[in-house]
Amino acid sequence: EDKVVQSPLSLVVHEGDTVTLNCSYEVTNFRSLLWYKQEKKAPTFLFMLTSSGIEKKSGRLSSILDKKELSSILNITATQTGDSAIYLCAVEVGSGGGADGLTFGKGTHLIIQP
Amino acid sequence: DAGVIQSPRHEVTEMGQEVTLRCKPISGHDYLFWYRQTMMRGLELLIYFNNNVPIDDSGMPEDRFSAKMPNASFSTLKIQPSEPRDSAVYFCASSASMRSEAFFGQGTRLTVV
Numbered sequence: 603e604d605k606v607v608q609s610p611l612s613l614v615v616h617e618g619d620t621v622t623l624n625c626s627y628e629v630t631n632f633r634s635l636l637w638y639k640q641e642k643k644a645p646t647f648l649f650m651l652t653s654s655g656i657e658k659k660s661g662r663l664s665s666i667l668d669k670k671e672l673s674s675i676l677n678i679t680a681t682q683t684g685d686s687a688i689y690l691c692a693v694e695v696g697s698g699g700g701a702d703g704l705t706f707g708k709g710t711h712l713i714i715q716p
Numbered sequence: 717d718a719g720v721i722q723s724p725r726h727e728v729t730e731m732g733q734e735v736t737l738r739c740k741p742i743s744g745h746d747y748l749f750w751y752r753q754t755m756m757r758g759l760e761l762l763i764y765f766n767n768n769v770p771i772d773d774s775g776m777p778e779d780r781f782s783a784k785m786p787n788a789s790f791s792t793l794k795i796q797p798s799e800p801r802d803s804a805v806y807f808c809a810s811s812a813s814m815r816s817e818a819f820f821g822q823g824t825r826l827t828v829v
Contacts, residue, residue, distance in 0.1 A: 644720075644809075645759070645807075650817070690759060692759075696814070704761055706751075706758055706759035
């Protein structure tokens with residue numbers, strides 16, 4: 603059974619701190635790893651990672667995939683209260699020429715205190 | 717485009733009743749996904765369609781759950797009969813391809829009492 607595990611489950615930090623969220627996976631036929639941010643509504647897409655060691659960056663957020671360690675991290679620097687959300691990691695698996703869907707972790711609930 | 721539209725937003729129903737959740741994907745998207753989110757299990761993929769055809773329904777928990785996509789602009793997820801353990805938020809998402817970003821609807825919060 604495919605598994606995606608995120609840690610920590612919950613994190614409370616002060617505004618301005620840097621946080622690192624972890625995602626590890628055990629899947630067959632890995633294709634890509636995705637990060638989503640979920641606030642009160644639906645998840646919104648952050649990053650898709652397919653290659654090991656290449657950092658993707660968007661503003662204060664960055665993420666990198668380590669296929670050898672079967673893991674990924676999501677970094678947020680100079681956190682702001684608006685970064686408070688659940689951060690979801692998902693792994694896309696596939697066999698043959700197509701993808702079979704996404705398996706999500708349970709998420710990390712990040713709270714940024716002013 | 718208004719994005720992925722789900723209805724209803726909230727539903728409270730009694731155990732044993734039939735529940736139908738509806739989804740309108742973004743126009744032009746070939747893939748449609750149904751997810752269920754609970755505190756215990758997180759976000760789980762139930763089923764997904766490609767060009768209106770169900771591709772993988774291995775995530776559907778039981779025979780009480782069924783999903784259809786009669787055309788490119790509409791899909792339903794039906795639970796019959798519903799049980800309290802079906803209480804969750806059900807999300808629909810669509811994407812242009814399996815390699816592109818999936819856009820989520822606002823979700824339907826289902827409570828079965």
